[in-house]
Amino acid sequence: MRPEDFSASGLAKSQSSRLGEGMEFWSTAYGELARGNAVLLTIVANCRKGSPGTPGAKMLLLENGRKIGTIGGGIMEARALEQARVALLSGHYQPRLEEVDHWLGSKRPSGLICGGGQTNITARLSPNQDLDIIKRFISYGNSDTPSSLEISPHGIRLANQNGSPLFSQRLVQEGENWKLEFGSLNLKRCAIYGAGHCGQALAKQMRWIRYNVEIFDARPEQRAKLATLGIKSSSIGFPSESLVKVRFPQRTSAIVMTHSYESDVEALGFALKLDFPFIGLMGSPPKLERIRKSLADRNFSRVQIDRITCPVGIEIGSDTPEEIAVSVAAQILQREKIGQ
Numbered sequence: 001m002r003p004e005d006f007s008a009s010g011l012a013k014s015q016s017s018r019l020g021e022g023m024e025f026w027s028t029a030y031g032e033l034a035r036g037n038a039v040l041l042t043i044v045a046n047c048r049k050g051s052p053g054t055p056g057a058k059m060l061l062l063e064n065g066r067k068i069g070t071i072g073g074g075i076m077e078a079r080a081l082e083q084a085r086v087a088l089l090s091g092h093y094q095p096r097l098e099e100v101d102h103w104l105g106s107k108r109p110s111g112l113i114c115g116g117g118q119t120n121i122t123a124r125l126s127p128n129q130d131l132d133i134i135k136r137f138i139s140y141g142n143s144d145t146p147s148s149l150e151i152s153p154h155g156i157r158l159a160n161q162n163g164s165p166l167f168s169q170r171l172v173q174e175g176e177n178w179k180l181e182f183g184s185l186n187l188k189r190c191a192i193y194g195a196g197h198c199g200q201a202l203a204k205q206m207r208w209i210r211y212n213v214e215i216f217d218a219r220p221e222q223r224a225k226l227a228t229l230g231i232k233s234s235s236i237g238f239p240s241e242s243l244v245k246v247r248f249p250q251r252t253s254a255i256v257m258t259h260s261y262e263s264d265v266e267a268l269g270f271a272l273k274l275d276f277p278f279i280g281l282m283g284s285p286p287k288l289e290r291i292r293k294s295l296a297d298r299n300f301s302r303v304q305i306d307r308i309t310c311p312v313g314i315e316i317g318s319d320t321p322e323e324i325a326v327s328v329a330a331q332i333l334q335r336e337k338i339g340q
Contacts, residue, residue: 050116075111280312
């Protein structure tokens with residue numbers, strides 16, 4: 001990012017096209033810190049079935065009283081906000097972990113009766129201590145550089161996680177000691193081969209659900225249209241460039257929906273060389289059979305070719321590009337949720 005992108009307003013303007021999952025939250029926190037204001041954040045670190053707050057849910061309380069985000073709502077959140085207002089005015093506030101239950105008769109009631117429970121972690125960010133830490137964390141996320149932000153009773157720090165497993169969020173507890181870590185990378189990732197009507201609709205859909213989207217097309221005129229979707233220029237290229245542009249293929253779902261049979265085969269040839277956990281192809285079974293033969297003629301093995309899912313998407317009778325995008329996004333979400 002350019003230096004001006006880290007101004008309170010510059011980062012906010014750039015977040016819609018540059019920042020990945022969760023980074024909008026941190027950019028808002030950064031904007032307040034850059035203006036000299038403290039912020040109080042509460043994050044759901046863990047939950048049990050029935051909880052309205054799920055891991056990764058976040059809430060910010062600003063000095064002007066504005067609340068951003070949610071940790072589950074209801075009386076639990078109202079109580080958390082009351083405590084947050086007191087903590088925000090405090091000159092020093094040690095990060096703390098609180099476990100609450102959402103059922104009557106509990107010794108640690110949240111006020112909700114929906115069942116289950118959740119673990120909330122609350123911390124106060126101050127301009128003097130935390131501004132640079134949050135700035136650097138956002139910068140790492142922007143550049144797809146693995147690192148992590150750690151919150152513990154000792155405060156907030158940035159840890160370099162290069163070489164360690166990729167993760168979005170994890171809570172580590174050992175007796176009374178605990179720490180909550182956030183990975184800088186957006187691990188919700190999608191590579192789309194084809195920038196036609198269906199490819200553009202899918203790119204919009206996946207960005208709307210906070211995916212990092214990379215899109216590849218051999219036609220310059222189609223790639224030029226992608227700027228209106230807010231996709232970074234570094235994430236747009238020729239299909240062959242996917243071999244170097246897709247940095248974390250093992251965390252990326254690949255979808256092939258190009259403008260022709262020949263370009264589908266070409267794109268699949270590149271996709272099959274990468275470690276994608278899922279490769280989906282838009283088309284019919286007869287089309288797949290023809291493509292399978294073409295790929296076999298290119299010396300791809302049966303095991304490799306069997307990795308292709310065709311037709312891609314959940315069967316909902318979709319016809320329009322927007323409906324196809326919904327069905328494909330649903331299939332990707334379903335696979336990733338089941339795999340968690």
